[in-house]
């Protein structure tokens with residue numbers, strides 16, 4: 001039997017078929033229409049949101065012979081042979097041979113495409129690449145040939161090195177809305193003659209949590225029984241609780257009905273209900289009620305603030321549920337908290353031991369919270385310390401422009417390209433350090449233009465920024481050197497100054513004059529040094 005799973009069968013083949021990513025798709029279409037193709041993209045977003053499908057459509061479109069309005073024609077030779085094209089490379093970084101494949105890319109990247117305009121490399125789950133594979137990839141991303149386009153896809157952008165990110169155009173894929181998922185499933189169900197309720201579709205969409213692939217696999221599974229798919233069938237097979245039950249338990253809290261709340265939790269527990277979906281449903285029902293309170297249409301004992309807090313507490317349980325022994329226990333306690341204990345007593349008998357256990361579990365989960373607060377406080381303190389350090393040291397090199405020209409000169413003495421490549425990467429990482437709040441603002445638009453083994457020249461567009469960096473240079477050096485465990489000296493120049501230095505360099509090179517080391521001035525000894533520099537530079541120029 002030639003059975004194709006729904007997700008593959010209904011994989012979009014044009015941009016207009018991609019569901020729920022309108023902004024990203026517009027950007028890609030515009031770049032095709034205006035012929036502004038970047039050499040590297042990174043697609044990031046939750047699983048099943050269309051990253052790989054979009055990457056393929058994009059690869060097809062930029063090689064299409066008659067693309068119209070940024071869409072592939074799906075009829076030309078290139079479009080038709082797209083699946084078999086030898087110019088499209090798909091690499092799954094999650095598989096073991098990621099490194100080998102990246103090596104292979106590097107080996108044949110210079111060869112021009114066989115039959116298309118671009119060679120496209122799609123690397124799925126790129127965050128899974130090993131360090132050595134990333135390093136190999138980085139070299140290629142640095143200066144890719146004009147016929148090469150990289151599309152990296154990841155569900156975990158935090159794990160992708162900043163050095164790679166900084167060379168890619170980033171596009172974010174969003175969770176797909178329930179409405180869009182339902183509509184797409186409805187369309188597919190009609191085509192496949194699958195009999196399914198709208199309520200059932202909504203339950204599936206809810207469970208899929210923004211991922212089309214998950215939604216379609218569930219639809220796929222349920223359709224195999226060849227019976228009408230109802231809400232009950234979906235709830236049962238996915239381990240979900242109906243919206244009616246959800247509404248009932250919120251009512252129970254409102255009516256101080258402890259028994260019903262306990263019953264609800266027990267039911268959810270014994271039916272291995274999906275905890276996250278349950279919480280999301282509860283939050284949505286509470287939200288509805290809270291809005292009702294604001295509009296004056298809901299009759300309730302719980303005021304708006306209580307409802308809001310209940311929703312917030314439940315939502316924090318979602319994040320904790322993976323580390324909890326039994327998340328339902330916490331949910332139960334949170335719910336009971338909102339029951340007014342003065343009007344009704346807890347009717348369930350809780351054995352002493354059991355009670356203790358509950359609270360222990362509860363305190364256990366609240367611990368990381370305290371820890372978080374401590375860390376934040378510590379970070380704030382560190383930052384304050386850094387800031388005050390900077391202020392104390394601010395006036396140190398009063399002769400910063402003289403010091404700057406000495407350092408640039410000394411850097412030229414043994415600068416080379418390898419030092420520069422290494423320094424550039426390290427600099428990007430350094431700037432993005434969390435701790436570097438104040439410096440980060442100052443260093444935001446800077447880059448390294450010259451590097452030796454001991455000196456780095458920082459360039460920025462604006463003269464005032466360069467001066468401010470030089471005024472703070474000691475604090476920045478300290479922070480950098482602590483971070484990389486080296487002893488670099490730094491200096492900053494603005495674009496105009498840098499052009500002058502480059503001009504000087506070229507002239508020297510033409511006249512075969514070598515740079516020679518100049519001693520740096522001692523602190524607060526500026527006047528004398530200025531003369532020295534002039535003396536030296538006069539000698540140099542000759």
Ligand SMILES: [Zn+2]
Pocket residue numbers: 063064065066067072073074075076077078079080
């Ligand atoms: Zn075409």
